[in-house]
Ligand SMILES: Nc1ncnc2c1ncn2[C@@H]1O[C@H](COP(=O)(O)OP(=O)(O)O)[C@@H](O)[C@H]1O
């Protein structure tokens with residue numbers, strides 16, 4: 001059996017579908033998906049299953065029109081040139097990959113889809129580029145953080161009378177994600193906007209992740225239900241939002257909801 005339907009590298013691989021080369025013994029398959037197909041760097045990146053096979057070339061949101069300041073370019077144009085900057089990770093120029101802030105008031109406009117496609121695209125480019133430049137491929141060049149899930153984990157070990165058997169794994173997942181999110185080169189923070197029942201503890205941890213990334217100029221793709229200008233409300237202070245804005249392209253998703261369009 002060949003792996004071209006489940007391997008994220010398929011679109012870039014000469015051996016995709018080859019009955020001898022495209023097997024679970026392929027070293028690239030093992031690097032990306034693990035010997036079992038459930039591990040490797042794709043699993044380490046935590047990109048949601050539903051979204052992980054799309055790149056920015058294949059994502060269903062490619063034809064959307066978006067708003068950047070007073071301009072209304074196509075998302076395809078914006079992201080094609082953004083993704084071109086991923087090669088900077090192998091250059092000595094010192095120029096950084098910028099951050100993106102994808103937002104819309106209403107849900108279902110394709111923000112998460114787009115962010116996940118960027119994560120997969122970065123992973124592919126990191127893998128291929130590292131080999132081409134004779135560099136070591138990082139174990140986790142990309143991390144997708146579902147901020148809602150992170151908050152759920154937080155609440156799970158901060159509620160009174162939670163049994164240890166529930167609280168401990170949630171706490172472990174939580175602190176692992178927080179630490180990884182501070183240092184991984186390319187991170188998606190999916191849904192950083194306004195949410196219900198946020199405690200100061202969780203807000204502080206999220207703040208510390210973003211602060212670490214901004215300070216170290218690490219590229220982040222945020223998705224959100226509010227513009228950057230309203231982030232001070234979320235963080236309880238204005239400075240972090242200002243620092244995010246300095247290194248980030250803000251993109252408004254203006255289409256209506258597409259929830260349910262995908263027939264999966
Ligand atoms: N422009 C689009 N064209 C086709 N399908 C889309 C588009 N935008 C979103 N979708 C589909 O709608 C659903 C919700 O998209 P999602 O990315 O989760 O939205 P958001 O994160 O903005 O709430 C997904 O199944 C996605 O594939």
Ligand SMILES: [Mg+2]
Pocket residue numbers: 111112113190191223
């Ligand atoms: Mg979303």
